[in-house]
Amino acid sequence: MMVIRRFEEEAARNYAKGKIGGFLHLYIGQEAIAVAAAEVLEDRDYIFQTYRDHGIALARGMAPDAAMAELFGKDTGCSRGLGGSMHFFDVERGFLGGWAIVGGHLALAAGTAFKSKYASEDRVTVCFFGEGSTNIGGFHEAMSLAGLWKLPVVFVCENNQYAMGTPLERTSPLKDLSIKAKGYGIVGDRFEGHDVEVVHERIGEAVGRARSGEGPTFIEVQTYRFRGHSMSDPAKYRSRTELEQRKQQDPIVVARERLLGLGVDENTLDDIDIEVDEEIDAAVRFADESPPALEEVMMSTVLAAEGDS
Amino acid sequence: MRELRYREALREAMFEEMERDESVFLMGEEVGHYQGAYKVSEGLMEKYGERRVIDTPIAEAGFAGVGIGAAMVGLRPIIEFMTWNFSFVAFDQIISNAAKVHQMSAGKIQVPIVFRGPNGAAKQVASQHSHSTAPFYTHIPGLHVIQPSTPRDAKGLLKSAIRSNNPVIFLEGETLYGVKGEVPDEGVDELIPIGESRLARPGTDCTIVTWGRPYYTVLAAAEKLAAEGIECEVIDPRTLRPLDTELMVQSVKKTNRCVVVHEHWPYGGPGAEIVDRLQREAFDYLDAPLERVTGLDVPMPYALNLEDKVLPTEKRVIDAVKRVSYAK
Numbered sequence: 001m002m003v004i005r006r007f008e009e010e011a012a013r014n015y016a017k018g019k020i021g022g023f024l025h026l027y028i029g030q031e032a033i034a035v036a037a038a039e040v041l042e043d044r045d046y047i048f049q050t051y052r053d054h055g056i057a058l059a060r061g062m063a064p065d066a067a068m069a070e071l072f073g074k075d076t077g078c079s080r081g082l083g084g085s086m087h088f089f090d091v092e093r094g095f096l097g098g099w100a101i102v103g104g105h106l107a108l109a110a111g112t113a114f115k116s117k118y119a120s121e122d123r124v125t126v127c128f129f130g131e132g133s134t135n136i137g138g139f140h141e142a143m144s145l146a147g148l149w150k151l152p153v154v155f156v157c158e159n160n161q162y163a164m165g166t167p168l169e170r171t172s173p174l175k176d177l178s179i180k181a182k183g184y185g186i187v188g189d190r191f192e193g194h195d196v197e198v199v200h201e202r203i204g205e206a207v208g209r210a211r212s213g214e215g216p217t218f219i220e221v222q223t224y225r226f227r228g229h230s231m232s233d234p235a236k237y238r239s240r241t242e243l244e245q246r247k248q249q250d251p252i253v254v255a256r257e258r259l260l261g262l263g264v265d266e267n268t269l270d271d272i273d274i275e276v277d278e279e280i281d282a283a284v285r286f287a288d289e290s291p292p293a294l295e296e297v298m299m300s301t302v303l304a305a306e307g308d309s
Numbered sequence: 310m311r312e313l314r315y316r317e318a319l320r321e322a323m324f325e326e327m328e329r330d331e332s333v334f335l336m337g338e339e340v341g342h343y344q345g346a347y348k349v350s351e352g353l354m355e356k357y358g359e360r361r362v363i364d365t366p367i368a369e370a371g372f373a374g375v376g377i378g379a380a381m382v383g384l385r386p387i388i389e390f391m392t393w394n395f396s397f398v399a400f401d402q403i404i405s406n407a408a409k410v411h412q413m414s415a416g417k418i419q420v421p422i423v424f425r426g427p428n429g430a431a432k433q434v435a436s437q438h439s440h441s442t443a444p445f446y447t448h449i450p451g452l453h454v455i456q457p458s459t460p461r462d463a464k465g466l467l468k469s470a471i472r473s474n475n476p477v478i479f480l481e482g483e484t485l486y487g488v489k490g491e492v493p494d495e496g497v498d499e500l501i502p503i504g505e506s507r508l509a510r511p512g513t514d515c516t517i518v519t520w521g522r523p524y525y526t527v528l529a530a531a532e533k534l535a536a537e538g539i540e541c542e543v544i545d546p547r548t549l550r551p552l553d554t555e556l557m558v559q560s561v562k563k564t565n566r567c568v569v570v571h572e573h574w575p576y577g578g579p580g581a582e583i584v585d586r587l588q589r590e591a592f593d594y595l596d597a598p599l600e601r602v603t604g605l606d607v608p609m610p611y612a613l614n615l616e617d618k619v620l621p622t623e624k625r626v627i628d629a630v631k632r633v634s635y636a637k
Contacts, residue, residue: 079414082413083413089413089415091417096381096382097413097414099406101406104402105406107370107373107374108374108375108378108406110374111374111377111378111379112378112379113378114378115384118360118384119384137398141368141370141371142374142375144368145368145371145375148366301411301415302411303411303475304419306474307474
């Protein structure tokens with residue numbers, strides 16, 4: 001969680017310096033969800049995420065070097081500078097992308113789950129998206145098919161309360177989104193996302209159901225992003241008080257207090273913080289010093305090579 | 310060689326490819342139990358079962374996306390759209406996902422998928438069911454677009470499409486499904502390469518480039534023109550992206566004139582692309598401006614007398630050839 005937090009803070013800083021371009025959507029405040037999910041999953045499992053994708057990529061084991069270099073548009077980035085912030089990929093670790101059209105990747109997740117079933121492979125797919133996705137057609141069709149075919153997929157809705165600048169009460173008549181699951185004949189669950197242990201347990205249950213052939217689960221995790229939707233969003237649609245209240249439930253503070261309560265030495269935690277600081281500083285240096293993205297890679301990857309089919 | 314109908318040729322291609330590769334499956338509306346809205350998939354479910362011939366609810370965006378996801382991790386889906394008109398609700402899946410993920414993952418993820426189904430006008434199915442969709446899809450880097458005119462090309466190109474490691478848009482013709490033509494004998498594994506034009510009729514006086522349903526209109530017109538002493542050379546690109554212009558350029562260098570005939574609307578699209586390339590690649594050889602005979606620039610009307618006006622006719626082809634030939 002600290003790696004993600006520090007990575008995102010450093011990304012924001014370098015965006016302000018002009019080292020990073022385009023859109024940058026930070027995961028600060030939501031870290032417990034990605035970390036818990038990554039912990040639940042096996043190496044062979046598949047993960048999909050939206051454009052707010054740095055957190056899960058890092059949680060899955062992507063090196064901060066490759067992640068930061070991607071933001072800097074460098075050849076050493078995880079997508080060789082062709083994807084940017086919104087399109088991280090780490091195929092070797094089963095991270096099948098950051099996707100930037102709201103609702104567009106849910107059916108893809110049903111598709112990898114379809115493959116698991118078709119080929120009798122023990123691989124679960126977990127697909128993350130925001131509550132803003134639950135109103136678009138892509139959500140409905142993916143849930144319909146996944147439910148119909150009992151696919152091994154877990155749909156995790158990270159309800160961070162705002163679809164860009166619009167609060168949930170202005171985008172849905174429902175307070176509890178998890179009841180949508182019923183309409184697709186699948187299991188629904190709903191819980192708060194600031195306690196990494198709770199998230200771990202509940203996503204674990206859903207993944208367990210998927211793995212044992214009981215079909216998909218739709219989970220609504222209630223969370224909160226501490227920053228705006230993207231770097232260009234000053235988040236004027238919410239009050240200072242609301243933000244400060246939410247920060248009382250900062251997943252990192254919650255985890256730190258839990259660890260101290262369990263008897264972990266404060267110095268040990270501080271040492272971790274220092275180690276993480278160094279790792280992220282090194283990632284920024286790596287990204288800054290890396291060679292730029294290459295034209296020949298851009299040209300040669302438009303189409304896949306033919307043959308061997 | 311034997312004679313097969315266009316739909317039978319497509320069906321054989323799917324049977325053969327499903328037989329040779331376990332990762333190939335067919336998914337779409339009514340493809341299984343119903344045997345296909347146009348009977349292209351007749352018998353496939355009986356042979357390969359519900360696991361590999363998958364009926365879907367009416368959810369094009371959903372099952373197109375499922376196909377793309379499955380292809381990303383190694384399967385080779387054939388996704389049937391009951392018609393290409395319905396592909397518009399799956400447009401985002403095809404454009405934003407299938408066509409893009411290979412490059413945006415820096416070449417790590419391939420999408421070996423075929424989207425296929427009938428394209429273009431049938432007969433009096435009116436405004437929303439008559440789209441000739443090639444222009445939408447040929448615009449997109451990352452896709453192959455194939456539109457076969459004959460049963461032989463349909464079979465050989467569908468087999469190549471299924472074996473391709475890239476997403477393929479495969480545009481069939483509802484009015485072509487019953488067309489008969491020569492196809493290599495059973496057991497001949499003919500693969501027609503993606504991106505190769507074909508000489509359909511040799512001639513000396515005027516080049517005509519055409520594909521899909523107007524292909525047959527053009528061949529009929531060419532016979533009438535021959536009777537008047539104008540020998541047309543007809544070239545069928547077969548694949549619209551990547552586009553092979555070599556045969557066309559050679560032909561124009563010989564005939565010094567060219568008419569491009571297509572069903573899609575005149576604004577942009579492969580028709581305009583061909584004209585653009587030929588005027589650059591054969592500029593010094595042209596004795597007349599390049600002409601196009603296209604579907605008229607209107608939504609398709611229902612009334613038969615009007616539909617007949619909208620689609621390219623023999624008369625419009627003959628008139629265009631005579632204009633570029635400065636003949637009466």
